[in-house]
Amino acid sequence: MDGMRSYDDLIEEAASVDVSGWDFSWLDGRATEERPEWGYSRLLAAALAEVDTALDLQTGGGEVIDAAAQLPPHTTVTEGWPPNVEAARKRLQPRGVRVVALDEDASLPFADATFDLVTARHPIASHWSETARVLRPGGRYLAQHVGPASAFELIEWFLGPLSDDIRDGRHPRHDREGATTAGLVVDEIRTARLRMEFFDIGAVVYILRKCVWWVPDFSVERYADRLRTLDAVIRQDGAFVAHSSRLLVRAHRP
Numbered sequence: 001m002d003g004m005r006s007y008d009d010l011i012e013e014a015a016s017v018d019v020s021g022w023d024f025s026w027l028d029g030r031a032t033e034e035r036p037e038w039g040y041s042r043l044l045a046a047a048l049a050e051v052d053t054a055l056d057l058q059t060g061g062g063e064v065i066d067a068a069a070q071l072p073p074h075t076t077v078t079e080g081w082p083p084n085v086e087a088a089r090k091r092l093q094p095r096g097v098r099v100v101a102l103d104e105d106a107s108l109p110f111a112d113a114t115f116d117l118v119t120a121r122h123p124i125a126s127h128w129s130e131t132a133r134v135l136r137p138g139g140r141y142l143a144q145h146v147g148p149a150s151a152f153e154l155i156e157w158f159l160g161p162l163s164d165d166i167r168d169g170r171h172p173r174h175d176r177e178g179a180t181t182a183g184l185v186v187d188e189i190r191t192a193r194l195r196m197e198f199f200d201i202g203a204v205v206y207i208l209r210k211c212v213w214w215v216p217d218f219s220v221e222r223y224a225d226r227l228r229t230l231d232a233v234i235r236q237d238g239a240f241v242a243h244s245s246r247l248l249v250r251a252h253r254p
Contacts (some may be wrong), residue, residue: 010200021093023061055119074101080103109132112134113139118139120144138254147192148167154214192246197241198242200234201234
């Protein structure tokens with residue numbers, strides 16, 4: 001691609017930029033991802049405006065829930081990564097939101113039947129029994145989950161072919177089975193496969209530093225050969241193309 005900065009400049013910049021929070025604006029002009037047609041932020045804002053108590057799980061830096069114009073009088077969020085916890089507190093506490101530092105694998109420190117609404121956007125894992133426990137009878141779960149084999153073109157560039165079990169790990173049937181087993185009624189699961197494009201190698205490094213579970217042992221030094229080869233591909237083709245996978249999940253406690 002004519003005019004692209006050098007490999008070393010792109011790598012140095014992307015390896016040092018702050019990746020805390022859940023704001024991807026650094027990628028503007030450097031990567032794109034299609035959005036699901038259902039519009040999760042709009043659905044979330046509408047749901048939040050209808051309830052008195054809400055819990056947002058694995059909230060990141062609080063960016064997604066903060067976009068809602070109206071929050072319930074009693075709103076709580078959880079987050080496990082310390083930089084994100086701090087970012088969420090700065091962003092959400094002025095709006096009266098309680099921010100709870102909590103590892104994503106931990107049990108929820110809330111009483112049974114506490115919340116009218118539980119939400120999550122791209123949770124690392126879904127703990128259905130805990131979600132069902134803290135929902136009030138009639139309470140709702142609304143979430144956008146990552147679906148099966150999301151961004152695997154990029155992940156497998158670094159890790160090589162992944163097993164069928166891993167590729168199947170986020171299949172929507174697992175959410176349906178998990179929610180039903182926990183005593184929830186699944187109202188809807190919708191799927192979307194969405195095009196992603198990375199226009200320079202810095203965008204790749206940034207996303208792998210931010211989404212650390214994609215390539216868990218990622219570092220610029222460890223994957224220098226694969227990064228240089230991918231840089232050449234991007235310069236030749238104009239972009240590296242992958243596909244994300246998303247699920248819209250709605251359920252309720254009877």
